[in-house]
Amino acid sequence: MMNQLYHGRPADADGRLEKERRVYDFLDSLGIEYDCVDTEPATTMEVCAEIDRFLAPAVICKNLFLCNRQQTDFYLLMIKNDKKFKTKEISGQLGVSRLSFADASFMEEFLDIEPGAVSVLGLMNDKENRVRLIVDEDVLKAEWFGCHPCVNTTSMRMKVSDVFGPFLEAVRHDYTTVHLVGEEEV
Numbered sequence: 711m712m713n714q715l716y717h718g719r720p721a722d723a724d725g726r727l728e729k730e731r732r733v734y735d736f737l738d739s740l741g742i743e744y745d746c747v748d749t750e751p752a753t754t755m756e757v758c759a760e761i762d763r764f765l766a767p768a769v770i771c772k773n774l775f776l777c778n779r780q781q782t783d784f785y786l787l788m789i790k791n792d793k794k795f796k797t798k799e800i801s802g803q804l805g806v807s808r809l810s811f812a813d814a815s816f817m818e819e820f821l822d823i824e825p826g827a828v829s830v831l832g833l834m835n836d837k838e839n840r841v842r843l844i845v846d847e848d849v850l851k852a853e854w855f856g857c858h859p860c861v862n863t864t865s866m867r868m869k870v871s872d873v874f875g876p877f878l879e880a881v882r883h884d885y886t887t888v889h890l891v892g893e894e895e896v
Contacts, residue, residue, distance in 0.1 A: 715747045715764050720864070729822050733831050733859035737868075740876050744868040751826065751862045758791075761856070761865045768854035768867035771846075773828040775821075776800075777812035784812055784820060788830060789846040793890050803888045804844065827862040830873060833881045835860075843878070843885040850874060850887065 719734035720726065737744055747764045750757050762770050774787040774795055783806070789795060797809050814825050820840045821832030833841065849855065855870045878885065 715745050717745050718743070720746060720748070726864075727861055729835075729860045730864065733834070736834050736880075737877070740872075740880055742868055742872045742876060744866045746859070746864055746866045748864050749862075762791075765854070765856040765865060765867045767852075768856035769849055769852035769870075770856045771849055773830070773857070775812045775817045775828050775841075776809045777816065778806055779808050779810070781812065781816070784816060784841045785809065785844050786821075786828070786830065786833070786841050787844045787846075788849050789890055790848050793846065793848075796891075799890060800844065800888060804886065821860075823860050824862075827858045827860055829857040829860060830877075831857060832860055833878070833883045836881070836883070839883060841883075843883055845874075845885050845887055846890045847887050848890075 719738065723731055745765075747761065749761055758770070770791045771788045772791055772795065774789070776785040776787055777783060785804075787795070787800065801807065801809050817823055817825065817828065820836050821828070822835040823829065823832040830843065833843065850870060852870050854867050855873050856865060856867045858864065859866055874885065
């Protein structure tokens with residue numbers, strides 16, 4: 711159940727996981743502003759649609775945790791929610807023979823995130839830069855971006871320029887931009 715969008719960290723931290731509180735601490739330390747809404751776990755399209763309405767006009771992404779066949783290279787792919795993931799399309803642009811979904815144990819090990827809560831904010835936990843960030847070029851065209859603070863019971867929005875500027879600089883990660891065909895281009 712969603713109540714309201716609020717600016718900054720939740721007033722009451724009771725019952726929130728440490729990893730969520732760490733996200734707020736980190737963003738606050740960087741001076742990055744954000745808005746949040748508490749939600750049911752975002753596991754159905756109906757809940758996701760309601761979250762989208764709360765976070766509007768933020769671009770909402772699918773965040774996919776991927777790896778190569780040998781499970782030695784890992785990728786966090788951010789694509790607009792109206793596009794489909796096509797492994798051949800991404801693999802070709804990255805020069806990787808085949809990408810597939812990575813095992814959740816790697817996601818937890820590298821990003822301290824569980825399935826359903828994947829977010830670019832998890833890169834703050836990737837101290838050894840094991841995960842390469844891949845971004846659909848259309849995500850970068852938006853002013854606002856929506857994501858989870860490493861848990862799927864809260865959603866947040868912040869400026870794209872803050873995520874792909876001060877945040878990525880602070881976590882020492884770069885990103886690769888890819889062109890993905892949207893449904894309208896098929």
